[in-house]
Amino acid sequence: MSGDNYKAGGDLIMLYDGLKVSTLKMEDDNKGYKRKGLVSLLANAIVKNKNPSGGETRTAKMNNDRNTNRSFFNLLWKSIFTGVKETAGMDIMGKKDQQQDKKDRAKEGSDGSGKKKDKKN
Numbered sequence: 001m002s003g004d005n006y007k008a009g010g011d012l013i014m015l016y017d018g019l020k021v022s023t024l025k026m027e028d029d030n031k032g033y034k035r036k037g038l039v040s041l042l043a044n045a046i047v048k049n050k051n052p053s054g055g056e057t058r059t060a061k062m063n064n065d066r067n068t069n070r071s072f073f074n075l076l077w078k079s080i081f082t083g084v085k086e087t088a089g090m091d092i093m094g095k096k097d098q099q100q101d102k103k104d105r106a107k108e109g110s111d112g113s114g115k116k117k118d119k120k121n
Contacts (some may be wrong), residue, residue, distance in 0.1 A: 001062065001079060008075050009063040012083030017050040019088060048089040060086035 001010035021043040024033040051058050060083035066075040 001076075003075065003079070005066065005072070006068070007063070007065050008079040009061075010079075012060040012062055012080065012087060013057060014060075014084060014087045015051055015057070019047060019049045020044055021047050046089060048087075051087055058087050060084070062086075 001008060001012075003009065021040060023036045023039040023043055025036050026032075027034050048058070062079045062083040064075060064079045064082060066072070
């Protein structure tokens with residue numbers, strides 16, 4: 001991974017075998033979590049349970065712009081998480097996440113470069 005104060009990118013190779021996902025819901029008394037069986041089953045049907053699969057290692061591309069209102073470690077985490085999602089087959093949601101990040105930055109008035117956006121009349 002390489003980056004600077006405004007963006008990070010690179011390739012991620014994550015090797016794993018037997019990946020299973022359990023989705024949890026907080027119980028009403030806030031003292032524990034309960035497994036959501038049907039949602040977990042659907043998630044496991046989507047997730048690729050091993051890498052490499054069939055001898056071909058999946059490599060994820062990571063490219064993220066930094067929200068300068070957040071810490072540099074937030075950029076590192078988001079970059080790594082993007083690569084993990086893509087490697088595990090969850091990049092289906094990637095475009096939605098990117099659109100939400102752009103909306104969040106627009107609300108904060110920043111384009112990710114640390115400069116305020118100029119409003120055109």
